[in-house]
Amino acid sequence: MRVVIAEDSFVVRAGLVEVVTDRGHEVAAAVGDAETLLDAVAEHRPDVAIVDVRMPPTHTDEGLRAAIRIKAEHPATAILVFSQYVEARYASELLGSSAGGVGYLLKDNVSDVAAFSDALDRVGAGGTALDPEVVRQLLGATRQRERLTTLTPRERDVMVLVAQGRSNRAISQGLSITYSAVEKHIASIFMKLGLGTSDDDNRRVLAVLWFLGG
Structure with missing residues (x-):
């Protein structure tokens, strides 16, 4: 697979590049901000984009919002969100934008390289890979909206x-x-x-x- 990586931490970004290439995939670009991610996806048309949630300039939700835009503009590109944070609002929008080819993993909960690689392969093949904590928080947000109605x-x-x-x-x-x-x-x-x-x-x-x- 051709992969684009967006991660603002140089150390984590370098580690992801190593993991992805060791699995035999091609890293077309490894960038540190959301705008460069959008440009890289438009240029390389990757099979999968691995995206962190919080990136420059505000370090809030730029990565996740960029992922939603990628899914809208390049639906053939699968998205694997890899972050420390769950942003329920935008995560729901991302997951609802496609029947497959979407994943959301929490960095602290990935047990080993094999687990990450398996999730990458699944997402790249059009499947889904969701951390249980992400699912729990999304369900909680759904119940919250239902109560407000x-x-x-x-x-x-x-x-x-x-x-x-x-x-x-x-x-x-x-x-x-x-x-x-x-x-x-x-x-x-x-x-x-x-x-x-x-x-x-x-x-x-x-x-x-x-x-x-x-």
Whole structure:
């Protein structure tokens, strides 16, 4: 297979090049940022692109967003995400963009070179290779979105103001509803999001995190 590697760490990138070439594959390019990755894929049309999630300039999700773009522009190129991080939002989009030829492995969970090579071969052949932790987090994100869909329009209005840091009284005035109605809406939101009473967790903060994350 012809392979393009995108990894900002020089040491990890060099190790990947060695692993891939030792398995008899051709490394057409090994780059350290997402823009160069896009150029390399357009030039070499690889069978597989091995992509890290966090790369320059912001080290957030450039690699994963580039992978989604590659799948859209070069559907014949398989993608193997190899990272320390799970970005559930973009991972769902990537996995949903194709029936096969996609993998997502976590660096800390790859037990040996053989396991990585097997995943590379599977993805290159049009299959999938997913780390169990990636699957777990994607399922959790799906459940989160499903719970958010149960909120009524008024509960969503309340959550927008809660996320802005408004008090119950300010929400009451802003939405022209009674204070007790605000309390009832917030209690309903907590129940729908599965946020039970806890001495250790601030349910208001957790609800905002759920809402913004979804």
